[in-house]
Structure formats: structure tokens, C-alpha cells
Amino acid sequence: MSIDRRKFIRLSGLTALGLAGASAGNVLSDNAVDSTEAPQTHAPLVGKRWAMVIDIRKCMAAPDCNECSKACHYVHNVPDFDNPKDEIKWIWKETFHHAFHDEGHEHIEEAIKHAKLPVLCNHCDDPPCARVCPTGATWKREEDGIVMMDWHRCIGCRYCMAACPYGSRSFNWRDPRPHIKEVRSDFPARMRGVVEKCTLCDERLARGKLPACVEACKEGALTFGDLEDPNSEVRNLLREHFTIRRKPGLGTQPEIYYIV
Amino acid sequence: MYDAGKVTIGLLIFLLLVTVPFWYNVAIGKADYAPQLEKPANAEQCIRDTEYMTAYHMNLLNEWRDDVVRNNDRFEVATDGQMREKSLSNTCLSCHTSKEKFCDQCHDYLGVEPYCWDCHVIPEELGQ
Numbered sequence: 001m002s003i004d005r006r007k008f009i010r011l012s013g014l015t016a017l018g019l020a021g022a023s024a025g026n027v028l029s030d031n032a033v034d035s036t037e038a039p040q041t042h043a044p045l046v047g048k049r050w051a052m053v054i055d056i057r058k059c060m061a062a063p064d065c066n067e068c069s070k071a072c073h074y075v076h077n078v079p080d081f082d083n084p085k086d087e088i089k090w091i092w093k094e095t096f097h098h099a100f101h102d103e104g105h106e107h108i109e110e111a112i113k114h115a116k117l118p119v120l121c122n123h124c125d126d127p128p129c130a131r132v133c134p135t136g137a138t139w140k141r142e143e144d145g146i147v148m149m150d151w152h153r154c155i156g157c158r159y160c161m162a163a164c165p166y167g168s169r170s171f172n173w174r175d176p177r178p179h180i181k182e183v184r185s186d187f188p189a190r191m192r193g194v195v196e197k198c199t200l201c202d203e204r205l206a207r208g209k210l211p212a213c214v215e216a217c218k219e220g221a222l223t224f225g226d227l228e229d230p231n232s233e234v235r236n237l238l239r240e241h242f243t244i245r246r247k248p249g250l251g252t253q254p255e256i257y258y259i260v
Numbered sequence: 261m262y263d264a265g266k267v268t269i270g271l272l273i274f275l276l277l278v279t280v281p282f283w284y285n286v287a288i289g290k291a292d293y294a295p296q297l298e299k300p301a302n303a304e305q306c307i308r309d310t311e312y313m314t315a316y317h318m319n320l321l322n323e324w325r326d327d328v329v330r331n332n333d334r335f336e337v338a339t340d341g342q343m344r345e346k347s348l349s350n351t352c353l354s355c356h357t358s359k360e361k362f363c364d365q366c367h368d369y370l371g372v373e374p375y376c377w378d379c380h381v382i383p384e385e386l387g388q
Contacts, residue, residue, distance in 0.1 A: 143332070184381070189380075189381060
């Protein structure tokens with residue numbers, strides 16, 4: 001079949017018109033959807049760069065307290081294997097000289113040296129775990145900086161565990177389900193062969209709640225907020241106190257700050 | 261064809277053996293078996309129409325999974341105008357409470373083994 005120039009121009013003109021009409025239709029129907037949308041009943045917490053400030057002094061005041069970890073592990077169906085080899089941890093207590101082994105020195109105050117403080121995923125600005133993940137199962141959420149995990153996509157290669165300088169990731173060597181003390185149905189469990197870690201309670205933020213650890217802390221040692229908001233509580237704390245981060249020299253830009 | 265008679269008999273026996281599962285079901289009276297789905301008592305209408313759900317619920321669940329986990333888009337307005345959470349455990353199973361009497365009916369019948377339950381928790385099994 002041959003087509004002459006005149007026919008070609010006429011056809012392409014008609015096609016362009018048709019396309020324009022279709023996109024106009026789309027715009028109209030989009031508006032229609034907007035107007036019928038029900039009011040948002042769950043106002044989510046929205047931030048541009050979530051971060052946490054942990055006041056070690058308040059943790060030192062309650063050395064045996066483990067409420068943050070208990071609350072977190074309860075709401076997220078984290079198993080308890082009672083065995084450090086299989087252990088799954090989202091947030092847990094570590095001594096100062098373990099968490100900050102490059103910060104202290106020989107003659108550091110004993111109380112600080114052995115102070116136990118909570119450590120968790122640092123939700124780095126440049127997360128090495130996300131960079132090495134071959135399936136995109138872990139990635140940094142651009143809208144609020146949370147380093148997320150998609151357990152559906154995790155193939156259990158553990159590259160992320162090798163990459164994370166903070167040991168924030170745990171691998172399910174065994175089926176976790178029988179070891180969950182109290183299973184909750186509103187949050188999924190995990191299966192054997194999957195890596196897991198703290199997701200800064202993204203599911204609670206979406207419902208307008210603070211992270212479980214922050215809510216559970218009786219000492220008020222954990223403060224959660226938006227770093228991009230100059231009037232937020234975390235920014236105030238960072239202005240008023242001297243704070244340190246874990247292994248800042250590695251350039252991962254961790255977003256969990258500690259007041260010493 | 262050589263030994264036409266023997267070959268034909270052999271073929272017939274082969275056919276009979278291959279179709280044994282069908283004859284077996286006819287013999288024990290299960291030939292007209294169909295999955296019996298228990299309809300939820302607390303709801304009249306599903307979040308999509310039945311025809312769509314029967315054929316495409318797995319696609320819907322996959323879309324929900326990506327929306328929730330990857331796009332932080334957790335709620336939707338259903339066809340009846342109500343706001344719902346995109347959640348298998350919290351939304352689907354809040355009406356279809358029994359996995360055994362609903363999900364498993366067709367999945368077992370068709371020999372499908374979805375891996376949803378490897379991780380997602382069935383509220384009924386917890387007594388919640």
C-alpha cells in the first residue's frame with residue numbers, strides 16, 4: 001500500500017487531534033475522581049527527612065530499661081530466639097564502647113564507657129545496604145529518607161548485612177513464626193531466608209503515630225522529628241546539645257544522633 | 261500397521277490408566293464437586309464486584325502490595341465510597357474471616373499454593 005504526501009499529512013493531523021482529545025479527557029476524569037474522594041481519615045505524619053535524637057544521659061538514668069526494644073519487637077512480630085547466633089534485632093541496647101568504639105579512649109569516664117544505649121538502623125542519607133541490594137528489596141525513600149525494606153523482594157543474599165557498618169540487619173536463619181512470643185495480625189511476620197531491620201515505623205507514621213520505641217520510652221530519651229523543619233524538636237535538641245553519630249567517618253551520613 | 265489389535269488394546273489400557281483420577285472421582289461420587297465459598301456474615305458487598313474479584317483478586321493484591329510497601333499509599337476509596345486500608349490481613353480477612361472456608365476452597369481445588377501466608381498472619385488463627 002502506498003501513501004502520498006497529502007494523505008500522510010491529513011492522517012498525522014487527525015492523529016494529533018485524537019491524542020490531544022484523549023489527554024484532555026484524562027485530565028477531566030482525574031478531576032472527577034478528586035472531587036468524589038472521601039476525606040482523609042488517617043492524617044499521616046509527614047516529614048522531609050526523618051531523624052532521631054537519643055539522649056544517652058536519660059538512658060543512663062535507667063540502666064535496666066528495655067522498653068523501646070520490647071515495644072518495637074512486639075508491634076513488628078520480631079522473633080526471640082534466645083540465642084545470639086539466630087538473634088533478630090530492630091532496636092537493642094549496646095554499651096557505649098561497643099557502639100562508639102572509635103569515640104572513646106582509655107581513660108573515659110567508667111559510667112559512660114559501660115552506659116547502655118539503644119542502637120537501631122541509622123537510616124543513612126547514603127545507605128550502603130541499599131546500594132548493594134541486587135533486587136531493590138531495600139531502598140531509601142526519597143520523600144522522607146527512611147531506608148525501607150520490601151520483604152517480598154528479599155532473596156536473602158545478605159549483601160546488605162555485609163555492607164551495613166552498624167550491624168542493624170538480621171537474617172532469619174530459621175522459621176521465625178514459632179519464636180514470636182505474641183503474634184500480631186496487623187503486621188506481617190517474616191519467613192526463613194529474609195533479612196529484616198527497623199523501618200522507622202513507616203506503618204505507624206502513615207497512621208499519624210510516632211515510632212513505637214519513641215512512644216514506649218518512659219524516660220523521654222528518644223525524640224523523633226523532621227530534620228528539614230528548623231522548628232522541629234530534633235532540630236532544637238541538635239542546636240542546644242553536642243551530639244555524636246555512629247561512625248561518621250564512613251560517610252554514610254547516619255540520621256540517629258546521640259546526646260552524650 | 262503390525263499387530264493392530266494388540267496396539268489398540270494397549271492404547272486403550274493406557275488411556276484408561278491416564279484418566280484414572282477422573283474415573284475415581286466419578287466412582288466415589290465427587291464428579292460434580294465444586295468449591296463451597298463461605299460468604300461473610302458482616303458484609304453485603306465486596307470492595308470490588310464479585311466477577312472481578314473471582315478472576316483478578318491476585319492482581320489486586322499485588323497492586324496493593326506495591327502501593328503500600330513501595331509507594332507508601334496505604335488507603336483507598338472503594339467503589340462504595342468508603343476509605344479502606346490496602347491490607348490482606350486487616351481488610352480482606354476482616355470479612356472473609358476463615359481462610360479455610362474461603363481462600364483454601366478454590367486454592368486447594370485448583371492446586372494453587374499462594375505464599376501470602378508464609379508471612380501474613382491470619383487473625384482468626386490467633387483468636388483475635
